[in-house]
Structures are given as C-alpha cells and as structure tokens.
Amino acid sequence: MKTFFNDRPNGYLETIHKGLGGVRSFPDGLVYASGNREEALSRLRGEIEKADAIVIGAGSGLSTAAGLTYSGERFECYFFDFAQKYGIQDIYSGGFYPFPDEETTWAWWARHIYFNRYVEPQKPVYRNLLSLVRDKDYFVITTNVDHQFQRAGFDKNRLFYTQGDYGLFQSADPHDGKTYDNEDWVMKAMEAQGFVKDETGIFCVPENRQISMKIPSELIPLCPDGSAVVMNLRSDDSFVEDEGWKNASALYSDFLHRTEGKHVLFWEIGVGANTPVIIKYPFWVMTNENPDAVYACMNQTEAVCPKKISQRSICMESDAAEAIGELCR
Numbered sequence: 001m002k003t004f005f006n007d008r009p010n011g012y013l014e015t016i017h018k019g020l021g022g023v024r025s026f027p028d029g030l031v032y033a034s035g036n037r038e039e040a041l042s043r044l045r046g047e048i049e050k051a052d053a054i055v056i057g058a059g060s061g062l063s064t065a066a067g068l069t070y071s072g073e074r075f076e077c078y079f080f081d082f083a084q085k086y087g088i089q090d091i092y093s094g095g096f097y098p099f100p101d102e103e104t105t106w107a108w109w110a111r112h113i114y115f116n117r118y119v120e121p122q123k124p125v126y127r128n129l130l131s132l133v134r135d136k137d138y139f140v141i142t143t144n145v146d147h148q149f150q151r152a153g154f155d156k157n158r159l160f161y162t163q164g165d166y167g168l169f170q171s172a173d174p175h176d177g178k179t180y181d182n183e184d185w186v187m188k189a190m191e192a193q194g195f196v197k198d199e200t201g202i203f204c205v206p207e208n209r210q211i212s213m214k215i216p217s218e219l220i221p222l223c224p225d226g227s228a229v230v231m232n233l234r235s236d237d238s239f240v241e242d243e244g245w246k247n248a249s250a251l252y253s254d255f256l257h258r259t260e261g262k263h264v265l266f267w268e269i270g271v272g273a274n275t276p277v278i279i280k281y282p283f284w285v286m287t288n289e290n291p292d293a294v295y296a297c298m299n300q301t302e303a304v305c306p307k308k309i310s311q312r313s314i315c316m317e318s319d320a321a322e323a324i325g326e327l328c329r
Contacts, residue, residue: 010250012162012241015278028308032303053259056139056142058269068148081211116146117145125325132324143162145164160248163234170231180229263293287313296313300320
C-alpha cells in the first residue's frame, strides 16, 4: 500500500501498513537465536559483502552499546541533583517528570539534550558500522532521536529518523508544521546552570559540583513569534513531521521500491518490542516477500525471527559494540 504526502511517497506509513498487514502471515511461530556465534558473524560478514543493498534498522540498543546509557554512571554524574531532589532514577523517566516550573523543566531538558545529542559516544560503534557499509548501497531507518548516525558521518540523504530529533524544538501548537534548531540555546542553558567546558570543549560538572537546577526565566525557549515550544519527539499526534522528516520518509520509500527483488540485507540492530511496527515487522515481511533477501537481527536479549524465514535469517544475541567491532576486523 503506497501512501503519499501530496506528491511525495510516505515511507513511514507505507512500511507500517506493510508490517501490520503482513505480520499475520507468520503462523508457525518464532525462532530464537541459537548456535555458533562465530558462524553467525561469518554469515553476516558474507551477506554485507554480497548484498546489492543494505537496510539498517536501528533501535535504542545501538546507542546503549555505544555508551549513551540512560542510567547508572552517566545519570549519576550529570543528573545527581535531580535524582536527590525529585527521586528521578534515569534520564528517560526524567523526561516525563512534572517539574514545578518552566525554569526547572528546561534546565532538565538542556542536560537531557546535550548529553545525548551533542557529545561523542564513548564507543565508536556508529563509526565502525559506517565503515562496514560506506561503499554499499545502504539506507538507515531508526527510532533513535540522538542524531548519532549523522555525527558518525552517515549520508544524511540515507537516514530516516522516524521519531524526531533531540536537536529540534517545535511549536507547542503543531499546526504550523515548523521545527527549530536548538543547539545555540542548549549551549547557553548548560552554561547558565554552571557547567564548565573541559580541555576538549565538552561541558562537565565543576569540581565543586555547584550547578543549578534552573535556568533564568529569560532563557526559557520560545518560537520566533514568542509562542511556547516543546521537544520534536513523537509521543502523540502533536508531533510535527516537518519538511526534512517528509523528505526522509519519501527517500526511504524510494529506496525500498528501487531495491525490490534485489539481494537485500535487512539488518536490525538493537530494536526492542516497544515499536515493532516501524522496523521489526516490516523487515520480516519484506524478507518474506523477496526470496533473495536476508534478515539479520543483532540484539542483546531478543534476537528472534519468524520460523517461515529462519533459513534466510541470522539471529545473534550479542552486544552490538562487540559484534560490530569483530565484523570490522
């Protein structure tokens, strides 16, 4: 089912419809990862080399493997004061906390954005992944909103961030359909809280750990017309699909149709069960529909495929950083 934004294909809805409509065609159940890990890596390496096209579907597990964790040491380092005062236990849940005022809300979001969007991850997983596909005909669809593919050097015309971007604000009234870059604001808001830059230019907590959980009222972000902004993250039907998003959706549709019937590797990395209709189910269906396609699933704990396509699938329970690193050797 092909859907459109005016004269452009809507790859997002198209692939969701495909996944929802086709997932019922796997009545025989699922097969979980088993067997020799080295053999699975060897098979995947061979498919990367032989494939006419590669579609990477990436979820949060890929960024976690890169070191962009939402709990533990990173959270305790940069959000210790919010944890102490409000009992927040991780970065993700803090994004939903009902802070008492806008000054506190936007102090939280400045940190939330900065440490997940404007810093280099600890491990070079994204750059290693690019080295594997740089010379291939590839496209990336991801539910991640941290922009790490583009930071690593992936071609922006081969990327589709389906769920938004930490680097964008949108109007609280979604009808204007516009988004706004937030990098300049984030840097000012980090400095206003008392964060200081280290020798590499990265904001860090000062030695005396004296930072504020508020920004000045005059720094509360607004649209150019003075109206309120929110994050450009998909949480309900107020999410703004701006021109950049629509263009990426159309490019994804074009790529899928251009490579139909070819030897395509649908490579899913770090995708959980929260939004299977965006990547997982469509990948299963497109592999089933194309006898020359291969499905690969790389996941720490949920490497699974339908039994119907198991002979053309590579399922590997592995940390993505380790597995991708081995593929690069």
